[in-house]
Amino acid sequence: MSDVKSDTKSDAKMDTTSVLIVDDDEEIRHLLANYLADFSIRAHGVADGEAMREAMATMHFDAIILDLMLPGEDGLSLCRQLRTTTDIPIIILTARGESTDRVVGLELGADDYVMKPFDPRELVARIHTILRRTKDGKKRGQTADDNTELWHFEGWTINRLARQLVTPQRMVVPLSNAEFRLLSVFIERPYRVLSRDQLMDAARGQNATAFDRSIDLLVSRLRQKLEEDPKDPKFLKTIRGEGYMFDAKVVR
Numbered sequence: 001m002s003d004v005k006s007d008t009k010s011d012a013k014m015d016t017t018s019v020l021i022v023d024d025d026e027e028i029r030h031l032l033a034n035y036l037a038d039f040s041i042r043a044h045g046v047a048d049g050e051a052m053r054e055a056m057a058t059m060h061f062d063a064i065i066l067d068l069m070l071p072g073e074d075g076l077s078l079c080r081q082l083r084t085t086t087d088i089p090i091i092i093l094t095a096r097g098e099s100t101d102r103v104v105g106l107e108l109g110a111d112d113y114v115m116k117p118f119d120p121r122e123l124v125a126r127i128h129t130i131l132r133r134t135k136d137g138k139k140r141g142q143t144a145d146d147n148t149e150l151w152h153f154e155g156w157t158i159n160r161l162a163r164q165l166v167t168p169q170r171m172v173v174p175l176s177n178a179e180f181r182l183l184s185v186f187i188e189r190p191y192r193v194l195s196r197d198q199l200m201d202a203a204r205g206q207n208a209t210a211f212d213r214s215i216d217l218l219v220s221r222l223r224q225k226l227e228e229d230p231k232d233p234k235f236l237k238t239i240r241g242e243g244y245m246f247d248a249k250v251v252r
Contacts, residue, residue, distance in 0.1 A: 017131065018060060021045040022052045022078065023067040023093065032065070035120040041127065049073035049081075056086075063089040063127055066110070068101055076104055083109030083177070089130045091123070103214045106178035107221065151187055153248040154235070156226070158187060165225070173225050182218050183226075186236065186246035195243040219244055 029045030068075035095116035149160040155168030165173040185202040196215040223230040
């Protein structure tokens with residue numbers, strides 16, 4: 001079952017933003033679609049993963065708003081599948097109180113999350129922020145010299161265009177979107193002590209809400225991939241009572 005809501009004025013614009021809402025609550029789908037239409041955002045709503053795939057096969061969307069609590073395939077499973085086939089921005093909707101689900105969603109490649117109940121104005125702001133960040137990234141990728149996007153530290157290389165981390169032995173280390181964004185924040189600010197709030201804001205944009213444990217878990221995962229001894233890290237050091245510091249010289 002799907003719902004479509006569009007603003008007739010928006011339909012006339014070729015650059016209208018289009019989003020796919022994946023939520024099994026029909027009332028939420030309709031309320032969101034009506035609200036987003038007031039901001040020239042056209043919304044198509046579906047109730048589950050199967051309908052999501054059908055919609056994506058026939059229509060173009062600029063972003064996906066994905067509920068975690070879905071019948072059959074849950075939102076985390078769908079997020080994982082989406083990230084293997086597309087780089088479309090994903091905003092997770094969740095009513096769960098535990099931060100673990102939000103962290104896992106970010107690690108699987110979600111770009112942001114909103115807690116239920118939420119203010120629709122916040123969701124609109126997050127959609128605009130993510131789409132602006134995505135467009136800016138594409139512009140940089142189209143105009144930048146590849147060599148300027150290769151950053152090196154202690155034999156490691158991070159390719160910011162290809163979004164790859166390469167070991168000194170020339171092996172590619174797989175990183176989730178959240179891990180890549182956080183590592184990029186560190187290498188842009190070597191030898192600087194960064195609080196958890198600063199890291200979350202820099203990694204996810206100005207509208208982010210800080211969750212200390214989310215950052216701690218992401219740092220822990222990065223250490224597993226970067227450090228020879230994650231319990232005695234060489235690069236990602238904990239500064240007790242203050243945050244973290246990337247302790248390596250970065251060469252562009």
